[in-house]
Amino acid sequence: QKEVEQDPGPLSVPEGAIVSLNCTYSNSAFQYFMWYRQYSRKGPELLMYTYSSGNKEDGRFTAQVDKSSKYISLFIRDSQPSDSATYLCAMRGLTGGGNKLTFGTGTQLKVEL
């Protein structure tokens, strides 16, 4: 079983829809949680960064972390065609091991006109 599970999709939504992307994890040592966006044939770029449980909002994006359920989510409001990309969740523990990230496999999102 993988430490981080993520539904690969693809997920197709109409423009303007609210999108919910999710990851579950099994390692209770994870404390930092990130969402990366990866456009086709490009490197990932950091979208959201959160520490421990709670919500964080940045424009149309909201990240939620529920450590009791080992579940994290990314919500995209008013989705746009430019949001079409693969979204990767990533997480790590507090210290040690070079602060290595463990990534989910990514969810492919397509926002259609």
Added chain:
Amino acid sequence: NAGVTQTPKFQVLKTGQSMTLQCAQDMNHNSMYWYRQDPGMGLRLIYYSASEGTTDKGEVPNGYNVSRLNKREFSLRLESAAPSQTSVYFCAARERGSGTDTQYFGPGTRLTVL
């Protein structure tokens, strides 16, 4: 300010050939990483360098070696390429600051081993 650059962008090798993937960053960050990305497997860490002069194995180091030449450059070497090493390789540099911890990725190298 180019961030993280990687060369080459594409490469085709025959089984048993060797090559070095180059990575350079202009952001003066201490930590650098090499990942491979395969369908259904996500990003997996091959090697990392927490600071100049140090390197450590990641999740999938077999068949690879690395060199942290200086603070800017971190190269990945395949001594004897195998078809299982066909993948997209990403280099990253880590920025850690107040309230953030970001890895900046390069554009990737697409490697095919025949």
